[in-house]
Amino acid sequence: MITVVWFRHDLRVQDQPLLHKAAELGAPVLPLYVLPEHWTQPGPEGMDRLGPAKAAFLQESLADLETSLSSLGLPLVMVVACPRTFLIRWHESTPMQVVTAEADAPEEEDVIQALRSEGVVVSEVASRTLLSSSSLPWPDRFPSTFSRFRKQVEREGGPAVMRPPGTPAELTPAEVPALTNERPSVQALLTARRGRWQRVPEDYFSLPGGETAARQWLDQYLFEDRFIAHYKHTRNQLIGTGYSSRLSAALAWGCLSVRHVWHAILEYEQAFGADQHSYWLRFELLWREFFHWSLREHGAHVFRYAGLGLFAKAPASPPTHQPALWSAWCEARTGLPFIDANLKELMATGYLSNRGRQNLASFLIHDLGLDWRLGARWFEHHLVDHDVASNWGNWAYIAGVGHDAQGGRRFSPTRQWWRHDPEGRYLRYWLPALRDLSREQCLALHFAAGADARPDDYPVPIVALPDADREVT
Ligand SMILES: Cc1cc2nc3c(=O)[nH]c(=O)nc-3n(C[C@H](O)[C@H](O)[C@H](O)COP(=O)(O)OP(=O)(O)OC[C@H]3O[C@@H](n4cnc5c(N)ncnc54)[C@H](O)[C@@H]3O)c2cc1C
Incomplete structure (x- = not known):
């Protein structure tokens, strides 16, 4: 019998409860990563789940994990396959038990159940959340809003977050069983997916994938540059290094654990004093936590057009698809400079500020009138930090079918741009064609006016904004 440590979104070695669990079980250990082959298969709109920036981050994270495991004397087996079929077949030839992270998304839960029904013993270990399933602070029903959730979690000075464990001392490597898998290797597939994508010069901040880089950045962010000291004031900015923590991709792939x-933030508070900024970073981590437990509670409902069905009655059927609007979105040619700049940044870098994400989601849902799930899938393809719970939870929230008791949020793209990009710096950065225009000229383009100043190839807006949007101060 061997213990397969099946890595999914927990690509690290330090503070890794999966390895501790494997050490406790005592059998020889085989670390495994299965890249689910369906991630590369296009869905109905031609989008798959593995865009180029995301593939690059995953490739770097796996390379780093492989190096760290090899320093513990453990090889990392990597395959492209259907995880359920692969593990069941393997079990038939090589008796094994599996140690893996607690399931988050419904499809992960399905695979774990399928393994168990085939007689595989699976130990699920909490590795992705602050709280643990054995000590949740809400009595029985999951809180319907974030503020109720936060109040319960913060009661009595909480949350009490367990200290992460260090690296386990001794693990005996298992012999690698023979593999019959005709798919391309993980590295070959990721190289092909990554294609010619590389970090562009415009990407002023780019964190490579992997635990090593993530730990270094966390240290720099908190203790060397101390960017956290202005977090609450700068977190809504759109451009520049250190306005927010940029920890999302490392958290999404588990290069760092949220614990x-x-x-580390508590240590910062001990060293430099707690204040509104350090509290606010922990507050944002509670948003992540909220969406993670919500996904476990509501499961696949978050993927329905009508969402979680907690508050208002949502229409059961999605709006008619509008191919012209959708292509303009996908090409970042909506004709609204602020929207196009955000789309460009996301496509070029695989990252976008929280403010930018809120604006894009609101625009797609409330101004273009498209099915919110299209936007969520598009984000899933592009975002290096894609996280099922946070992405789908936030989209549903803005669409008014998630946890927002007010029934959805529209952000005026005009006011948002005027407030968050007062010098037009962000816009000119991502739209060089508009570089010589004044901010007022760009505003005229945004309202389909100002034909004189329109650069030749810049499109007219694909949608007219409500009159109320014209008032900007
Ligand atoms: C439509 C939409 C889609 C999103 N999709 C994702 C996603 O796929 N993955 C993802 O990690 N975040 C997602 N977010 C949340 C948020 O935009 C990003 O976490 C944040 O912009 C990442 O940058 P940062 O690490 O510098 O964030 P910081 O502001 O430094 O926040 C620190 C951490 O707190 C967490 N966090 C912050 N805001 C949120 C939030 N609103 N919801 C959940 N967690 C939050 C993240 O883990 C983040 O890394 C989405 C938000 C929206 C509006």
Whole structure:
């Protein structure tokens, strides 16, 4: 019998409860990563789940994990396959038990159940959240809003977050069983997916994938540059290094554990004093936590057009698809400079500020009138930090079918741009064609006016904004 440590979104070695669990079980250990082959298969709109920036981050994270495991004397087996079929077949030839992270998304839960029904013993270990399933602070029903959730979690000075464990001392490597898998290797597939994508010069901040880089950045962010000291004031900015923590991709792939980040912030508070900024970073981690437990509670409902069905009655059927609007979105040619700049940044870098994400989601849902799930899938393809719970939870929230008791949020793209990009710096950065225009000229383009100043190839807006949007101050 061997213990397969099946890595999914927990690509690290330090503070890794999966390895501790494997050490406790005592059998020889085989670390495994299965890249689910369906991630590369296009869905109905031609989008798959593995865009180029995301593939690059995953490739770097796996390379780093492989190096760290090999320093513990453990090889990392990597395959492209259907995880359920692969593990069941393997079990038939090589008796094994599996140690893996607690399931988050419904499809992860399905695979774990399928393995168990085939007689595989699976130990699920909490590795992705601050709280643990054995000590949740809400009595029985999951809170319907974030503020109720936060109040319960913060009661009595909480949350009490367990200290992450260090690296386990001794693990005996298992012999690698023979593999019959005709798919391309993980590295070959990721190289092909990554294609010619590389970090562009415009990407003023770019964190490579992997635990090593993530730990270094966390240290720099908190203790060297101390960017956290202005977090609450700058977190809504659109451009520049250190306006927000940029920890999302490392958290999404588990290069860092959220418990580790939480305790690092507490250490910062001990060293430099707690204030509204350090509290606010922990507050944002509670948003992540909220969406993670919500996904476990509501499961696949978050993927329905009508969402979670907690508050208002949502229409059961999605709006008619509008191919012209959708292509303009996908090409970042909506004709609204602020929207196009955000679309360009996301496509070029795989990252976008929280403010930018809120604006894009609101625009797609409330101004273009498209099915919110299209936008969520598009984000899933592009975002290096894609996280099922946070992405789908936030989209549903803005669409008014998630946890927002007010029934959805529209952000005026005009006012948002005027407030958050007062010098037009962000816009000119991502739209060089508009570089010589004044901010007022760009505003005229935004309202389909100002034909004189329109650069030749810049499109007219694909949608007229409501009159109320014209008032900007
Ligand atoms: C439509 C939409 C889609 C999103 N999709 C994702 C996603 O796929 N993955 C993802 O990690 N975040 C997602 N977010 C949340 C948020 O935009 C990003 O976490 C944040 O912009 C990442 O940058 P940062 O690490 O510098 O964030 P910081 O502001 O430094 O926040 C620190 C951490 O707190 C967490 N966090 C912050 N805001 C949120 C939030 N609103 N919801 C959940 N967690 C939050 C993240 O883990 C983040 O890394 C989405 C938000 C919106 C509006």
